[in-house]
Amino acid sequence: MTLARAAVLGVLVVAVVAVGIVLFGGGSGKQYTLIFQNASQLVTDDDVQIGGHRVGSITSIELTNDNQAAVGIELEDGWTLHRGTTATVRLTSLSGVANRYIALRPGPSNAAVIDEGTTLDAQDTTSAVDLDQIFDTLDPKTRKGLQNLIQGFAAQYEGKGPQANEALKYFAPALSSTSSLAAELTKDQSSFQDFVLNTAGLVTALSERSEQITSLVSNANTTAGAVAQQNQGLNNALQVLPQTLRQGSTTFVNLRSTLDDMDQLVDVSKPATKNLAAFLKQVRPLLRGADPTLQSLAKTFAQPGPDNDLADLLKASPGLTSAAVKAVPHNIAALEKATPVLKFLRPYTPDFVGWLRDFGQSTSNYDANGHYARVQPIFDSYSLDQNNTLQVIPPSQKLQGFQTGVVKRCPGAATQFPADGSAPFRDSDGQLDCDPSLAVPGS
Numbered sequence: 001m002t003l004a005r006a007a008v009l010g011v012l013v014v015a016v017v018a019v020g021i022v023l024f025g026g027g028s029g030k031q032y033t034l035i036f037q038n039a040s041q042l043v044t045d046d047d048v049q050i051g052g053h054r055v056g057s058i059t060s061i062e063l064t065n066d067n068q069a070a071v072g073i074e075l076e077d078g079w080t081l082h083r084g085t086t087a088t089v090r091l092t093s094l095s096g097v098a099n100r101y102i103a104l105r106p107g108p109s110n111a112a113v114i115d116e117g118t119t120l121d122a123q124d125t126t127s128a129v130d131l132d133q134i135f136d137t138l139d140p141k142t143r144k145g146l147q148n149l150i151q152g153f154a155a156q157y158e159g160k161g162p163q164a165n166e167a168l169k170y171f172a173p174a175l176s177s178t179s180s181l182a183a184e185l186t187k188d189q190s191s192f193q194d195f196v197l198n199t200a201g202l203v204t205a206l207s208e209r210s211e212q213i214t215s216l217v218s219n220a221n222t223t224a225g226a227v228a229q230q231n232q233g234l235n236n237a238l239q240v241l242p243q244t245l246r247q248g249s250t251t252f253v254n255l256r257s258t259l260d261d262m263d264q265l266v267d268v269s270k271p272a273t274k275n276l277a278a279f280l281k282q283v284r285p286l287l288r289g290a291d292p293t294l295q296s297l298a299k300t301f302a303q304p305g306p307d308n309d310l311a312d313l314l315k316a317s318p319g320l321t322s323a324a325v326k327a328v329p330h331n332i333a334a335l336e337k338a339t340p341v342l343k344f345l346r347p348y349t350p351d352f353v354g355w356l357r358d359f360g361q362s363t364s365n366y367d368a369n370g371h372y373a374r375v376q377p378i379f380d381s382y383s384l385d386q387n388n389t390l391q392v393i394p395p396s397q398k399l400q401g402f403q404t405g406v407v408k409r410c411p412g413a414a415t416q417f418p419a420d421g422s423a424p425f426r427d428s429d430g431q432l433d434c435d436p437s438l439a440v441p442g443s
């Protein structure tokens with residue numbers, strides 16, 4: 001044997017050994033055993049996926065002593081399972097066979113590593129629910145209804161072959177989009193499972209409130225019926241609505257300028273409102289006391305019933321109404337002119353009341369001719385000088401007050417001044433027409 005033939009023979013032996021290792025020697029991936037309640041139509045070489053990606057395959061399926069399925073899997077290099085990992089048999093579609101795969105949900109990375117060859121019990125696995133199992137849970141009446149539904153679909157599509165074929169052109173893209181959507185949903189299985197569980201909780205809560213939901217639907221139906229009965233009125237309202245909105249828009253545009261003017265009014269009114277609270281506090285007792293008077297006055301002008309108030313009198317007397325209309329401006333002018341006089345007399349109210357009281361006492365005596373009063377004018381004969389010394393007033397000066405005019409004493413100046421300084425009275429603005437220096441001797 002030559003050296004060249006020996007080299008060729010060696011290469012062939014190495015190649016055969018390599019092929020044998022690849023085909024029969026078993027991979028270098030990690031192997032585990034999963035216990036399921038049933039095999040769920042799994043077959044060997046079905047996918048083992050994590051997050052929608054193939055990470056291994058099924059190597060064996062055996063029956064355990066307690067009639068459960070022991071499924072052996074092998075993971076590719078680089079994949080390691082941790083405690084808390086769960087396995088679920090999933091279906092790529094509801095119809096067909098050999099379309100199942102095992103989806104692994106890895107445990108947290110900080111948990112302990114599961115040793116190769118470990119068996120995951122049935123408490124960590126979930127078998128698939130086949131379509132026939134769902135049908136087996138239905139009662140005969142429901143199954144009969146489902147059969148009628150399928151037969152109805154058959155009757156609906158009978159003779160519609162060309163149209164169905166045309167629609168099937170779009171079926172493949174729809175399946176592709178649905179597959180992409182399903183892949184996105186299963187990529188994060190934890191979130192998707194939480195969503196399914198929360199949806200199940202929501203459906204359960206709704207089922208517990210079935211009576212309220214039925215009432216809600218019934219009331220909504222009644223409301224919709226009532227709205228439908230008023231469709232003509234609603235139609236008229238919708239026809240008028242555009243014009244109303246246009247007019248409202250114009251009104252709001254004009255309102256903007258009005259608000260600008262109001263801003264100026266508010267700015268001007270701010271200084272006047274500083275003392276408004278104190279003024280209203282003082283005027284409140286007056287308004288309370290004037291309430292009975294104003295009520296009686298209101299009845300005078302307007303009282304229920306015919307011909308019993310001033311308004312009815314003016315309506316029945318056109319001439320009087322005309323004269324009253326002409327007289328009102330003069331009355332207003334007279335009141336305006338009388339306001340300073342009343343302002344001057346108001347502080348003298350105690351003096352006037354005292355005069356009436358004393359005048360009544362002075363005329364309390366009476367004889368056969370009736371009440372009488374002894375009146376004697378008295379004129380001072382003395383006056384005080386700057387040294388508080390009495391000085392005799394000459395007879396020619398005793399009537400000086402009557403000769404020069406009325407003496408304008410301030411209110412309260414006809415007697416000695418009290419110690420609290422409340423007399424003689426002076427108004428707050430000092431505009432009262434009186435002379436505070438005129439006082440009785442000894443003040």
